[in-house]
Amino acid sequence: MDLLDLINSQRFLGSEFMMWIWFKCDCYDGILDVKGHGKLEVVFDDALTLEAYMAETERSDLKGGAPAFSPEAKTALRHGKRVSKAKLRIVKEGREWLFTLKAEDLDIASAKIPAVLSRDDDERFFERMYLLEELEEILERIYEEFLHLRLSSKWGALVLPAMYTWIGMDDLATPEHYPNI
Amino acid sequence: MGAFQGNLTYKTFFVQGELPEDWKTLYLNSIRKLEFKPLTPDAEAEEVVGWVSIERPLQTDFHLNNVVFNSFINLGFRKDRWTIPSDLLKAHLEEAEGEYKIQNEKKHLSRFEREDLKKRVKKLLKERSIPKMKVIDMSWDIDRKRVRFWSQSGTVCELFEEFFEETFDLTLQPASPYIHGLQFELSEDELESLATVEPSNFMAGVPSIEY
Numbered sequence: 020m021d022l023l024d025l026i027n028s029q030r031f032l033g034s035e036f037m038m039w040i041w042f043k044c045d046c047y048d049g050i051l052d053v054k055g056h057g058k059l060e061v062v063f064d065d066a067l068t069l070e071a072y073m074a075e076t077e078r079s080d081l082k083g084g085a086p087a088f089s090p091e092a093k094t095a096l097r098h099g100k101r102v103s104k105a106k107l108r109i110v111k112e113g114r115e116w117l118f119t120l121k122a123e124d125l126d127i128a129s130a131k132i133p134a135v136l137s138r139d140d141d142e143r144f145f146e147r148m149y150l151l152e153e154l155e156e157i158l159e160r161i162y163e164e165f166l167h168l169r170l171s172s173k174w175g176a177l178v179l180p181a182m183y184t185w186i187g188m189d190d191l192a193t194p195e196h197y198p199n200i
Numbered sequence: 201m202g203a204f205q206g207n208l209t210y211k212t213f214f215v216q217g218e219l220p221e222d223w224k225t226l227y228l229n230s231i232r233k234l235e236f237k238p239l240t241p242d243a244e245a246e247e248v249v250g251w252v253s254i255e256r257p258l259q260t261d262f263h264l265n266n267v268v269f270n271s272f273i274n275l276g277f278r279k280d281r282w283t284i285p286s287d288l289l290k291a292h293l294e295e296a297e298g299e300y301k302i303q304n305e306k307k308h309l310s311r312f313e314r315e316d317l318k319k320r321v322k323k324l325l326k327e328r329s330i331p332k333m334k335v336i337d338m339s340w341d342i343d344r345k346r347v348r349f350w351s352q353s354g355t356v357c358e359l360f361e362e363f364f365e366e367t368f369d370l371t372l373q374p375a376s377p378y379i380h381g382l383q384f385e386l387s388e389d390e391l392e393s394l395a396t397v398e399p400s401n402f403m404a405g406v407p408s409i410e411y
Contacts, residue, residue: 020395025378031399032377038402072399099403118208124376126352130208140255141269144204148272148339151208151348162377163384170386170393179400186402 031072033122034101036165039178041087041102042185046197054160060110061161063087064117069100078103088191096186109157116154125162130154173200202350203254203274203337211357212375213347213364214383215340223342224268230367231267235260236278241326249363252276257335273340277349277360280331284322292321336360347372 020028041063043051049062067086071077079095086092087105102122106129109116118130132150137143168174177198185192202210220226236250253259253266254274267273296317297309309317337350338360349360361372373379381394 022373025395026374026376029378029381029394029397030376032381032397035400036377096402101402121352122377124211124374125380126211126375128209128352132208140204144269144272144274147203147208148341148348152341152344155212159380159383162380166381166384166386166394167390170390170397174400179402179404182402183404 030123031101032166032169033125034072034103035169036125036162037102037105037120037122038096038182039165039169040107040161041105042182042192043197045087045185045192046194051161053157054164056111056157056160059157060108062108062110064106064108066104066106066119067092067102068104069095070103071098071100090189093186093189109154111153111157116150118154120158125158127151127154127158168200173198203339203348207350209352210348210350211352213349213361213372214375214379215345215347216371216373217369219342219370224264227273227368228262228264228267230369231262231275234363234367235262236280239280239282239331241323247279247281249277249279249359251367252278252335254337254339257333271341271343273342275338275340276335277338277363278333278335279356279359280333282322282326282329283332284325284329289318289321289325292325293318296321338364 040051040061044061044063049060050058051061053059063085065083065086067081069079069081069092077100079091079100081089081091081095104119104121106117106119114133116130116132119128120126121128130151132147132154135143135146135150137146168178177200181196181198185196188196202208231251234251236252237248239245239248251260251262252275253262254276255266257276257278259266267275297314300313300317301307301309334356336356338347340347347364349357351357351360357374361374364370364372378394382391386394
């Protein structure tokens with residue numbers, strides 16, 4: 020298989036990653052321990068899109084409030100839909116990043132970064148890039164954790180069964196719902 | 201726009217290949233060779249792309265100070281395109297064809313005559329309009345071997361990818377879950393699995409929905 024085929028065939032990992040973050044955030048009340056960054060607040064904000072796998076026309080666009088906690092979102096999951104994009108909020112040491120993450124390429128859109136203090140053009144550029152780099156670094160550490168898990172036998176044996184339970188649940192998840200890995 | 205101010209929506213590319221030792225001089229020359237050159241009504245091209253200064257899209261006077269920002273190469277990717285409304289072109293073409301028939305005492309025009317007239321009408325309309333301009337910021341982080349490109353449009357990204365590779369003789373890989381995975385220290389088994397793993401079935405344990 021050439022690289023382009025691999026890129027396209029493995030795009031589903033993006034939506035599985037986002038569903039796993041959603042599940043983990045639900046279990047730990049939005050507090051994730053991220054390697055190299057410590058405990059961060061990771062929240063699904065006010066926009067969430069779910070699409071039917073292999074049938075992208077069947078889409079649930081949920082906006083306003085906290086759609087990740089809505090019965091509609093869980094119903095979409097029970098219908099086999101997967102996360103295709105979501106607005107996320109990450110808070111680290113009082114600084115906040117708000118952005119849309121797209122599952123198919125893990126690209127960032129409409130990002131709002133912590134306030135940039137520099138007034139000089141060049142300094143402002145470096146500060147903006149530094150803040151973006153910090154956000155990318157956080158996301159990569161979370162993705163790396165997911166990928167090690169996803170590519171191990173623990174995924175099928177522990178994580179997937181826990182996610183089945185979570186998808187079927189109407190109540191909020193607790194740390195006990197996350198598998199002991 | 202985007203790198204210095206405004207919207208933070210961008211596509212990430214991973215740069216493959218090593219930089220030459222004298223990359224600053226070499227790349228400055230390569231950028232100058234592919235600097236933006238404006239469209240002219242006489243030219244056949246309907247669209248043109250080229251590099252411009254990131255902070256001044258009308259400037260193509262490149263030097264290290266406006267291209268290299270510490271460990272970043274910053275450029276504007278400018279794409280100009282003639283956009284003549286089809287209704288306007290059609291109306292002017294009908295007029296021109298009518299006049300041509302009268303002047304040449306013809307009832308019908310050959311395909312060649314029609315195409316020639318279309319070219320002339322297009323040129324006249326181009327002389328009376330200005331091309332549509334689009335400038336997209338590009339910021340290449342040399343240390344992290346990454347490029348941020350402030351557009352997520354598939355066609356624009358493909359155009360940019362080709363142009364970047366032509367300029368710098370390096371390959372770009374657009375971000376994706378697979379390519380991101382390759383950036384981590386994965387074991388051989390994990391790498392194999394990354395390429396072959398299949399989608400999870402999240403529905404297996406979910407009770408069927410009753411209506």
